Every structure is written in structure tokens, then in C-alpha cells.
Amino acid sequence: MRPCRxxxxxxxxxxxxxxxxxxxxxxxxxxxxxxxxxxxPARTQYGMVFDAGSTHTALYIYQWPAxxxxxxxxxxxxxxxxxxxxxxxxxADDPAGAGASLKPCLDxxxxxxxxxxxxxxxxxxxxxxxxxxxxEQNSTKAEQxxxxxxxxxxxxxxxxxxxxxxxxxxxxxxxxITVNYLLETLIKHSFTGxxxxxxxxxxxxxxxxxxxxxxxxxxxxxxxxxxxxRALLRLYGTNYSIYTHSYLCYGQTQALKRLMASLHxxxxxSQHISHPCYPRGYxxxxxxxxxxxxxxxxxxxxxxxxxxxxxxxxGDPAACSAAMQKLFNFSCGTNRTCGFNGVYQPPVRxxxxxxxxxxxxxxxxxxxxxxxxSSGNDTLWKFCTSNWKKLQKEFPTANRTHLRDSCAAxxxxxxxxxxxxxxxxxxxxxxxxxxxxxxxxxxxxxxxMLNLTNMIPPEIPQNxxxxxxxxxxxxxxxxxxxxxxxxxxxxxxxxxxxxxxYESL
Numbered sequence: 085m086r087p088c089r090x091x092x093x094x095x096x097x098x099x100x101x102x103x104x105x106x107x108x109x110x111x112x113x114x115x116x117x118x119x120x121x122x123x124x125p126a127r128t129q130y131g132m133v134f135d136a137g138s139t140h141t142a143l144y145i146y147q148w149p150a151x152x153x154x155x156x157x158x159x160x161x162x163x164x165x166x167x168x169x170x171x172x173x174x175x176a177d178d179p180a181g182a183g184a185s186l187k188p189c190l191d192x193x194x195x196x197x198x199x200x201x202x203x204x205x206x207x208x209x210x211x212x213x214x215x216x217x218x219x220e221q222n223s224t225k226a227e228q229x230x231x232x233x234x235x236x237x238x239x240x241x242x243x244x245x246x247x248x249x250x251x252x253x254x255x256x257x258x259x260x261i262t263v264n265y266l267l268e269t270l271i272k273h274s275f276t277g278x279x280x281x282x283x284x285x286x287x288x289x290x291x292x293x294x295x296x297x298x299x300x301x302x303x304x305x306x307x308x309x310x311x312x313x314r315a316l317l318r319l320y321g322t323n324y325s326i327y328t329h330s331y332l333c334y335g336q337t338q339a340l341k342r343l344m345a346s347l348h349x350x351x352x353x354s355q356h357i358s359h360p361c362y363p364r365g366y367x368x369x370x371x372x373x374x375x376x377x378x379x380x381x382x383x384x385x386x387x388x389x390x391x392x393x394x395x396x397x398x399g400d401p402a403a404c405s406a407a408m409q410k411l412f413n414f415s416c417g418t419n420r421t422c423g424f425n426g427v428y429q430p431p432v433r434x435x436x437x438x439x440x441x442x443x444x445x446x447x448x449x450x451x452x453x454x455x456x457x458s459s460g461n462d463t464l465w466k467f468c469t470s471n472w473k474k475l476q477k478e479f480p481t482a483n484r485t486h487l488r489d490s491c492a493a494x495x496x497x498x499x500x501x502x503x504x505x506x507x508x509x510x511x512x513x514x515x516x517x518x519x520x521x522x523x524x525x526x527x528x529x530x531x532x533m534l535n536l537t538n539m540i541p542p543e544i545p546q547n548x549x550x551x552x553x554x555x556x557x558x559x560x561x562x563x564x565x566x567x568x569x570x571x572x573x574x575x576x577x578x579x580x581x582x583x584x585x586y587e588s589l
Contacts, residue, residue, distance in 0.1 A: 130162070130197045130205040131537060132242070133529040134186065136233075138214025139295035139337055141167040143189040144529045145196060148539075159265075159534070161524040163196055165189035171295070172229055173214035176221075179228040183236030190240050202241045209233060209247035210532055212255055213296030213332055217379050219249060245536065250528070252330020256299035257315045260290040260326060261531030261540070263437045266521040271320040271544065279544050281322060289434060291505070291515070292528070293441030293497070295337035296380070300423065300505055301328035304430035313428055321544040327430055329423065333380035334411075334504075336441045339496050340489060342411055344370075345381045348393065352384060355393055361404035361492035362397025365472040369394055397488075401468035404491065408499045424504045432507055436515045439526040442501075443517045445493040448486070452517035457509055464494050 129150040135142045145162040167185050175182035197205055211230075219226040230247050237244045250258070264270050269286045271279055289302030301315075304327045308314040317324040333342070347357050359366075373389035375381070416422035423429035446452050449467055451460045468491040470478075479487055501507050507515065518526055534540050 128201075130201060131533050132193060132205060132207045133533050134167075134207075134209040134247075135527060135529050136172045136209055136211040136215065136247075137294055138171050138173060138212065138217070138297075138335060140169075140171055141186065143167065143186075143193065144525065145193055146530065146533060159524070159530065159539070161530075163192070164525060165192050171214040172211065172233060173218040173226075175229055175232075176218055176225040179225070179232040181232075182229045183232035183234075186233065186236050190237065194240065199241075203243060205242050206533075206537055207237060207242045207244045208533060208536060209237065210529070211247065211249045212528075213252070213294055213330075213335055215249045216252070216332065217296060221379055250532070252297055252299060252332060253313075253315060253328050255297070255528050256290065256292065256301040256328035256330055257317070257326070258528035258531035258535065259292045259299060259439075259526075260287075260301040260328065261317075261319070261534065262524075262528060263288055263290050263439075263521065263526055265531065265534060265540070266524055266526070270322075270540075279320070281320070281544075284322065284324070285434065287324070287434070289432070289436035291436050291438035291442055291501075293438075293445075293500070294335040295441070296335040297330050297332045297338075298334045298441075298500065299328065299330045300429070301326055302432065302434060302436065303327070305433045306430050308430065310428040318542045319540055321542065329427055329429065331423075331425070331427070334500070336445065336493055336496060338378060338380040339411060340492055341375070341378055341381050343407060343492065343496075344395070345375055346410055347407060348375065349384060355391070357393055357395045358398050359395050360398050360400040360402075360407060361468070361495060362395065362399070362488060363468075363470055363472040363475050363491065364397055364399035366397035366488060367394065397472065399469050399471060399491075401465050401491070401495070404468060404495050405499065408492075408495055409503060412499070412504055414503055423506065429506070432505060432511055432514075434514065437521070437526060438501075438515050438517045439519065441493075442497055443519050445490070445497045446517055447519075448482075448490050449494055451494070454513070457512040460498070464491070464498070467491055468495070 127150045128147050131146045131148075133144050133146075135144065143165040145164070146159050147162050148159045165188075167189055169181075169185050172182040172185070175185070194202065215226060215229070218229070226249075233247055234244070237247075261270075264287050267288060269282050269288060271281055274280050284303065287303050289300070292299040292301075303324065308325060308327050313327055313329045315326050315328050317326065333339075343361070344357065344359070347359060369392050371389065372391045372393065375393065376383045376389075412424045413426065414424050415426070417426060420428065421430060443452055446460075449463055451463060455463075467475075475487055501515065502512075520526060524530060
């Protein structure tokens with residue numbers, strides 16, 4: 085018998101027509117959206133945010149499917165670029181340098197974002213505590229820095245939507261939104277195609293430590309008594325009343341500057357400073373001008389800017405901790421709960437994610453896992469008693485300044501969390517130190533962009549953009565029928581061909 089071949093005739097024509105009809109119907113149902121409109125390929129939308137911090141600036145590039153911008157958990161981080169040099173506030177006397185510093189990262193972004201979409205890409209610049217301090221010192225210089233930064237960004241074909249200085253409470257609030265958005269504790273999409281609200285109590289707190297300020301934000305279990313520390317949010321149809329406060333001058337860089345000044349002021353007549361948080365055997369010279377060049381550091385009554393001070397490390401963790409605690413006022417007064425310096429704070433409650441400086445200071449000592457508090461203290465004590473030569477041998481690739489400051493930074497972090505924010509042995513395990521959640525860097529930038537692009541609607545999205553389950557079932561059944569019909573038609577065609585052959589004989 086010869087192989088089966090399709091031949092012109094009634095069966096071939098009928099087969100072609102039926103198969104074509106079924107194929108068209110199936111494809112039509114497959115591509116229909118929930119409202120009966122043909123679904124088009126999803127276009128990717130991009131967004132960029134400059135985090136202009138006190139010590140450095142970083143550019144974050146995000147992307148999301150443009151037809152799902154009211155969904156959740158769909159924003160991904162494409163790239164991050166660290167700007168060379170210090171924060172833009174350090175360019176107070178060279179404003180043009182602030183703008184020029186951003187260009188290498190902008191050039192990099194232009195190689196990532198497709199040229200045809202660059203003009204539709206929103207770009208934001210948010211400045212934090214460094215620029216807040218500069219504005220307090222000299223508002224004119226702050227405006228000049230912003231003018232040059234704006235000029236530089238507008239040289240690129242993007243939708244620049246402005247530069248602004250965030251308030252401390254905004255910084256804390258946007259960080260809280262970022263963490264909870266990524267963890268899907270605000271809203272999540274169920275398997276049944278519905279948007280569901282996790283219990284409000286599932287939200288987590290946010291702990292942020294920058295160079296010049298630190299923020300604590302969480303949902304307390306009680307009414308917030310001080311309106312200055314309350315932020316009211318409406319996200320996906322649910323109201324949140326969160327506690328948030330930012331402590332200016334209590335970021336890590338400024339705190340360590342204040343510590344050095346405090347050690348100096350303990351003996352103003354001496355040109356020598358014994359530093360208990362620096363490793364034994366470490367020495368350096370600093371000038372009075374370098375020590376008192378920040379508005380966070382109170383200046384002695386008779387400063388001599390050119391005077392040189394010799395700093396010697398003593399590697400004494402107990403004295404280091406005691407010196408750290410002098411930077412705070414832990415008394416709260418009667419009938420009031422507080423964090424420190426008399427600022428109202430409800431008792432910490434629930435799980436917390438600690439990022440930025442909290443993560444980096446402890447990660448160097450491998451203390452960002454699930455170690456107990458006593459284990460962390462033991463590790464820190466051992467590190468802080470090491471001498472300088474031993475540390476340099478143990479960490480040969482570490483940055484010299486970072487290695488010098490590691491004991492002081494970690495000691496400050498523990499003091500801030502335990503004595504300042506009132507965590508204890510029991511609640512310590514509720515703190516999760518992290519750099520990323522779902523492959524996205526944790527910080528205020530994502531929450532800031534989500535807010536300014538209106539990607540978090542005040543109400544719950546009613547429909548999920550995509551094919552409903554019922555349509556998928558119908559389409560699957562039709563495809564199965566199509567395959568069966570095709571098989572039957574092919575068998576019939578072969579039978580007809582062979583039968584006709586026998587008749588001719």
C-alpha cells in the first residue's frame with residue numbers, strides 16, 4: 085500500500101475548512117482578554133530613581149509590565165549604579181560637580197532602556213539627610229546643587245519629574261511601603277484570580293540607617309499619641325496608621341563624628357584622643373577643621389581649625405559601648421514611652437526588616453543571620469579587642485577606613501537598636517537584617533517611585549489582567565476537540581483514497 089497523501093477533492097477541502105475553522109476559534113478564545121478584547125503583547129515600562137544620600141548617590145532602574153501597573157509584586161530591579169564620589173551635598177562649593185557626577189550612571193541607563201522608550205521613562209531624584217543638613221546650613225547652596233543636578237539630567241531624553249528633599253518621615257514611610265510591597269503583605273493575588281488582603285497585622289516594620297539619619301517605622305498595637313510621628317496611608321482600599329520617626333544626626337557617619345568630638349571634648353586641653361572603638365595600635369592625625377565640619381557636631385567655644393590631633397585606638401569594647409551611650413538621652417519622662425531624646429515611640433511590635441547601614445555594619449562580622457544576641461555580643465567583643473596589625477592580616481582586602489570603623493559601627497548599631505529603639509533579648513529575633521527582598525534592593529526608592537507613578541492605587545484592583553480560568557478551560561477543550569477531529573479526518577481521507585484505488589482495479 086502506498087503512503088497516505090492528501091489529494092484534492094471533497095474530503096481534502098472539507099478537512100481544510102473544518103481544521104481552519106476550529107483553529108481560528110481556538111486562537112480567538114485564547115487571545116481574548118477578560119472583556120473580550122484581543123490581548124496585545126505587554127510592553128515593558130521603565131522607571132529610574134536617584135537615591136541622593138549623605139555619603140553617596142545611587143541610581144536604581146526598575147521595570148514592570150505596562151499593562152499591569154496596578155498589580156502587586158511585579159516591579160523588578162533591572163540595574164543599580166553607584167555614582168562615584170560623595171553625596172551631592174558634598175558639592176556645596178562646586179554645584180556643577182554634583183551634576184557631572186551623575187552622568188556616568190545616566191549613560192549606563194541609556195544603554196539599558198530601549199531608545200524608543202526613554203522619553204516615556206519617569207526619572208526622579210530624592211535627596212535625604214545630607215541635603216536636609218545643607219539646606220539648614222545654607223539654603224542658597226542647596227538650591228544651586230539642585231539646579232545643576234536638574235540641568236544634567238535634562239540633557240538626557242527622559243521624562244525627568246524633578247528633584248526634591250524628602251522629609252525624614254517620608255523617607256521612613258517609603259521604606260516601609262517598599263518592604264511590605266515586596267513581601268506582598270499589603271495585597272496579594274490568589275490562585276482563584278482574586279485580589280486578597282492579608283491581615284493588617286502581617287505588615288512588617290522597617291529600620292533604616294543612613295549616613296546622617298536613621299528611621300524606624302512600624303504598625304503599633306496601640307493608638308499613636310503624637311500626631312507628629314503618625315503617617316496615615318490608604319493602600320489598596322485599606323487604611324494604615326503607622327508610626328514613623330527619623331532622627332537627624334543619628335545616621336552612622338554623623339554618629340561616629342559625634343563620638344570622636346565627644347572623646348575630644350572630654351579633654352580639650354590635650355592634643356591626643358584615645359579612641360576605645362578603634363583597634364589597638366591604630367593611629368592617625370586629624371585636624372580640628374575635619375572634626376568639626378558638620379552641623380551635627382557641636383563646636384567648642386574656641387576652635388582652632390588648623391590644630392592637629394593625634395588619635396590612638398585602644399580596642400576597649402566596654403569603654404566603646406559606654407562612650408556610645410553618651411550620644412543618647414534614654415530618659416523618657418513620666419507616663420510616656422519613648423525611643424530616645426524624649427521622642428515618643430510605642431513599644432516595638434511584630435517583625436522588622438533592617439536594611440542599609442543596619443545590614444552592612446553587621447554583615448561584615450557575619451552577624452546578619454539568625455544568631456542570638458549573646459552570640460552577636462561575643463563576636464563583637466572578640467573583634468573589638470583585636471589589634472590593628474592582626475585585623476589587617478585577617479582582612480587583607482578590606483578598605484582601611486571600613487576596617488577601622490567596623491567595631492565602632494557595629495557597637496553603634498547594637499546601641500541604637502537595643503537602648504535606642506528598645507529591642508531586647510526576646511524581640512531581637514524579630515529583626516531580619518537584609519539587603520534585598522525578591523531580588524530588589526530594600527530602601528525608600530521603590531516606595532517613592534510607586535507613590536509618584538500612582539502604581540499603588542487607593543482601591544483594590546477589581547480584575548486581574550489576563551485570561552480568566554473559565555476561558556482557559558473552554559480553549560483547552562476546543563483544542564482537544566480540534567486534535568481529535570483532525571485525526572479522524574486524516575484517517576477518513578486515507579480510507580477514501582485507498583477505497584477508490586480498489587474500485588479502479
